Structure formats: C-alpha cells, structure tokens
Amino acid sequence: MAALRVALVCPYSWSVPGGVQAQVRGLASALRARGHQVEILAPADGPVAEDGFLALGRTIPFRDNGAVTRVALSPAALVRTVRAVRTRRYDLVHVHEPMLPHACLGALQSARVPVVGTFHMLNVSERWYRLFGPVVRQAARRLRVRIAVSEAAREFVSRFLPGDYRLIANGIDACECTRAASGESGRLLFVGRPEPRKGLPVLLEAFDRLPGSAELDLVGVAPSDVDRLANGLPATARERLRAHGRVPEAARRELLSRADVVCAPSLSGESFGLVVVEGMAAGVPVVASAIRGYRDVLPAEAGMLVPPGDAAALAGALRRLLADRELRHRLGDAGRRAASRYDWSVVAEEILAVYRLALAP
Secondary structure (H helix, E strand, O other), X not given: OOOOEEEEEOOEOOOOOOHHHHHHHHHHHHHHHOOOEEEEEEOOOOOOOOOOEEEOOXXXXXXXXXXXXXXXXXXXXHHHHHHHHHHOOOOEEEEEOXXXXXXXXXXXXXXXXXXXXXXOOOOOOOHHHHHOHHHHHHHHOOOOEEEEOOHXXXXXXXXXXXXXXXXOOOOEOHHHOOOOOOOOOOEEEEEOOOOHHHOHHHHHHHHHOOOOOOEEEEEOOOHHHHHHXXXXXXXXXXXXXXEEEOOOHHHHHHHHHOOOEEEEOOOOOOOOOHHHHHHHHOOOOEEEEXXXXXXXXXXXXXXXXXXXXXXXXXXHHHXXXXXXXXXXXXXXXXXXXXXXXXXXXXXXXXXXXXXXXHHOO
C-alpha cells in the first residue's frame, strides 16, 4: 500500500489515561512504523507534547457506565474538528467510538474522504444510543467500514446500529511485556481506575483473606483512594498495599514484569480485556472476573475466571496460584503464546486491510 495520510480521531480527553487513548496511540505508532503519516485528533485538558497531535479543545466530565467520561462538547471543539478533517488533506479518517461528540461524530459527519469507525464500547446504560438514536443512525451511514474490538462490542452496538462489523481486537506491544524472575513474596498487580465497575473493593476484600506475605501493587490508584476504599482492612494488610497512582508507561511495564499474578476484578462494562492480554503477553497468569470482555480473551490454560463480585472465589484463585509456582509458570507460558495474536504486528495489518477496503473505488 502506498503511504497514506490518516487522521485517528479519539473522543476522550488525551490528558486522562484510558483504553481507547492507548489504542489510538498504539495504532498511530504501528502505522508510522510502516511509513504512513498519522495525525491524532483528540480533546485535551492541558498541553500535549507529542508530535502529530492536534488538540480539539477542553472536555466536560460526565458519569456513565460506572465511570467518569470526559468528552469535548463546546462549539469551538466542533469547529476545530470540522476544519481539520476538511483542510488537512487526509486520505482516510479513522474514528474511535464514532457516535460520541464532538470529535468523532463531527469528523464523521463532515469528512469528505472515506471514514472507518471502530466501536469499543460495551455500555451497560445504553444511554447515548437511546437518547440520540435517529442522529447516530443517520451518521452511521457515512461509515465506509465498521470495526468492533470484540464480539461483545459488536453485539452491543448492533442492537442500535445493525450492519456488518469487522472483528479486529485491540493491539498491544507484546515484545515490550517482559517477564522478570518470580519472587517469593507473591506480588499481585491491579491496573485500573478506582471506579466501582473496576471491582477494586472486591479485590481488597480478597486480599485481606490471603497469606500475610502477599503484596498488592495498585496502578492508577492514588494513596488517597486507598485511604477511602481500604478503611476496613487491618493495618497488617494495608502495609502490603502499594498505591502508585498514574505512572509512566515504562514504570507500568516494570511493575507488570515483576508481578506473579495480574488481577482483573471488574464487575461489568468491559468490551475487551486489555490488562488481561498485557498480563498474558508478559507471561503472568491472570485471575479475572468471568465477564464477557474477559472470557473472550483469557483461555483456561492461561489463567482463572471467577464470578464477578465474589471476593471469596477471587481469594481462593489467588491463594492457589500464589502457592504453586509451577502452575504460575505453566499458565504464564500459555498466556504468552495466546497473546501473540494481539501484537500490533498482527493487528495493524488487519486494520490496513480494512483501509484498503475503505479506499477501494
């Protein structure tokens, strides 16, 4: 394929880490490595020191799907979006969460080149599609190709926007997920925001039931969040908690490389288990809730699934893994093999095949 000039449009604040932002950044890097020119268009709530980034304006937070979502809703953000997609001479525009304002929906409605849309959402409230059904159904007709990141995401969006969806999973840099030698203390790792649907209180309750040598690293969780959520834990358990807050990517990979088990206790609303797949790629066994987005990516030979919200079952699975190093290694090796299909070397080629389809006469 000849070099393309592509706009990747993200509706969520670039200043706040999130799964969709990580996917847009990873895809941009993979496409640039293949010789394509890529610009990222997204709102931001502060300066962004990244080449190839075009800020669309500040965002407004609102609560949905058990989380706080930040999108740009100002008329100025819409004007910047329309101006960019019409004047910057893109060959193709790729919008992530096509129906969210103003970045993606504005880009979709105003672009004069083929548009590809990736649907990530598994939103238990269904609020946006129900309130603005006629608007999004009309806009969806402009999509040349639709992508869903999982079967769960495809089933969700198809209820409101029936049609054909290409199933292309989220990507990871598998080669950057390295595994360090297993320690003796039993290090558990949680990566996520301290929001109810991520299930952190369930994990803390399970952690209190584990042997006294276990340690728990919390990435994306600040010490103040632990003070709020871990009030009921005894001091001996709280001393073995480490709340790292938001950390740079290199620090997160370092913590992953030293983990003995990755914990993903989310309760609902996950269309794809990105943390699960990254743990697998690092050769770390994963204990995850048996929700749709996690069941689809975690094979039985790479980890354990437990009922969501069941602290006793979660503690039992963690206890079993921490007590059996050979089992951890066996599950970790299987996970590394299974995660290879999610590497950007595979996923980027699948997306480029979609671009070729979208650009075909």
